[in-house]
Amino acid sequence: MKIRPLADRVVIKMLEAEEKTASGIVLPGAAKEKPQMAEVLEVGPGGIVDGKEIVMELKVGDKVLFQKYAGTEVKIDGQEYTILRQSEILAVVE
Amino acid sequence: MKIRPLADRVVIKMLEAEEKTASGIVLPGAAKEKPQMAEVLEVGPGGIVDGKEIVMELKVGDKVLFQKYAGTEVKIDGQEYTILRQSEILAVVE
Amino acid sequence: MKIRPLADRVVIKMLEAEEKTASGIVLPGAAKEKPQMAEVLEVGPGGIVDGKEIVMELKVGDKVLFQKYAGTEVKIDGQEYTILRQSEILAVVE
Amino acid sequence: MKIRPLADRVVIKMLEAEEKTASGIVLPGAAKEKPQMAEVLEVGPGGIVDGKEIVMELKVGDKVLFQKYAGTEVKIDGQEYTILRQSEILAVVE
Amino acid sequence: MKIRPLADRVVIKMLEAEEKTASGIVLPGAAKEKPQMAEVLEVGPGGIVDGKEIVMELKVGDKVLFQKYAGTEVKIDGQEYTILRQSEILAVVE
C-alpha cells in the first residue's frame, strides 16, 4: 500500500522515538515544542496551493527536522507515519 | 437521492469505524486528531473558490486519508457521509 | 412581504425540524454540528463580494445541505427563515 | 444635526424594539443573534475600503434585516441610531 | 508642542466627558461600546498603509463619531487626546 500525499504535503517517518512522560500529562507551561528528526518517504506534487505556487524542495530520503505535533499521524498496516506540509519542515540535516 | 457537493467539496464515506471512547469524554490534551480512511463518493466541480482557482485532483472511488473531525457529517436515507473540502484530504492511498 | 438577500446570500427554509435536546444545554465537547436539509427561497445577486467575484450557483427551489448554526435566523410574518452565504451551503440534494 | 457615515457605512434606525430580558443578563450559550428590521437613514459614499472597491447597493428608506449586535449604537439629540457596514446588512425587505 | 500623526492616523479631542461608573469596574457582558463625539485636531498624511492607498477624507475641525476604546489615549502638557486610524471613525456629524 502506497500513500500519495496531495498538494504540498510530504509523508515522513520518525527516526527518533517520541519522548513519553511518565504521567502522560501535558503541562501547557512546559510544553516547549521540540523538533524531531525524520526521513522523507513520499513527496506531494506541489503546484498551486491556496492560490500560491509551491515548488517542492524536499526529496525522498531527506533527513529533516520538523516541529513536534505538526501535521497528522496516520497508521497504515501497523506502521506510523506523519503527513505534513513542506512549510512545516524546518531544515534538512546532512 | 444524490448529493452534489458545491465548489471544492467532496463527499466521502468512512471505511473504518470511528473509535468510541468508553466514557465519551474528549480530553483536550489527549485529543490527538487521527486521520481516517474513506472512499470518495462525489466530487464537486472546483472552479473559483474564495477568489482562487481550484482544480479537483480527486476522483470518485479514490481511497483517501483525511483529518478526523474535518468537514461535516450528513445523514441521508439512514446512511452517514462526510462533506469536506479537497484541501482537507491529506493523501490518496493506493 | 419579500426578502431580497444582498450580495452572495441566500434565504432558505428548513425542511427538517431542529433536534431539541431534553435539557436544552449545549455541551461544547458534544456540539458536533449537523447539517440540515433546506429549500432555497431567494438567491442574492452575487457580484463582487469582499473584493472577489462570486457567481451564484444556487437557484430557487434547490434542496440543500448546510451547516447547522450557519447564517442568521429571521422571523417574518411568523415564519422562520435562515439567511446565509452561498459558501456556507455544502451540497445540493437531487 | 446630520450624521454623514464614512466609507461603506450606513446609518439605520430600528423599527422594532429590542427585546429586553427581565434580568438583563446576557447568557453566552443562549445569545442566539437575532436580526432586526430597520430603516436606512443615511448611506456612506462607498469607494475604496480596505483596498477593495465597494459600491453602495442600499438607499435611504430601504427596510433592512441586519444582525443584532452588529455595528455601533449612537445617540444624537436623544435619538438612537446604529452605524454599521453595508456588508453587515443581510437583506432588504420589500 | 504639536502632535503629527503618522500614516492614516488622526488626533482627536473628545467633546463629551467619558462616563465613569461608580465602582470603576468594567463588566464584560455589559460593555456595550458607545461611540463618542470628538473634534479632529490633526490629520495624518495617508498614503500607502499596509500596502493599500489611503486617502484622508477627514479634515481639521470635523466633528466625528468613533468607537469608544478605539485608538490610544495620549496626554501631552496635561491635555488628553486620542490617536486612532481614520477607519475607526464612523461618521462626521454636521
Added chain:
Amino acid sequence: MKIRPLADRVVIKMLEAEEKTASGIVLPGAAKEKPQMAEVLEVGPGGIVDGKEIVMELKVGDKVLFQKYAGTEVKIDGQEYTILRQSEILAVVE
C-alpha cells in the same frame, strides 16, 4: 556597540520613566495602554516587508509617541532600548 534594526524596525529610547504600580500586579481590566514618548535612535532600511514596500518616514532624533508594551525591550551594555516596527509608532511630537 551599535544596534542595526532590520526591515521596518526602529530602535527607540524612552524619555519618560515607566510607571511602576506599588504591587506590581497588572490588572487586565485596568490595563489601559498608555503611549509613551521616546526618541528614535536607529532606523531600519525599510524595503519589502511581508510583500509590501515600506518607506521609512522616521529619522534619528525624532520624538515619538508609541503604544506601551509594543515592540521588544532589549538591554545592551546596561542600557534599555525598545525595538518596534514603524507602524507601531503613532505620531511624531514637534
Added chain:
Amino acid sequence: MKIRPLADRVVIKMLEAEEKTASGIVLPGAAKEKPQMAEVLEVGPGGIVDGKEIVMELKVGDKVLFQKYAGTEVKIDGQEYTILRQSEILAVVE
C-alpha cells in the same frame, strides 16, 4: 552533521545563557519577552515564501537580537540551536 534551513529560516546559537527562574514557573503577567543575543550559524536560501519573495539579509557570523521563545529549539549531537524565520530577527548588533 550540518543543518540546512529551508526557505527564509536561519539557524542561530545563543550567546547568552537563558535565565532560569528558581521555581521554574512562568507567570503570564510577568512573562515580558526579552530578546537574546545569538550568532547566525546557517542561513536558508530565501526565495518565494508563502507567495512572497524573501531576500536573505543575514549572513553567517552575524550577531543578532531576537525575541525569546521565537522559533524552535533543536538539539543535534548534544548541541542546542534555534531555527527561526528571518522576520523574527529584530536587529544585528555590530
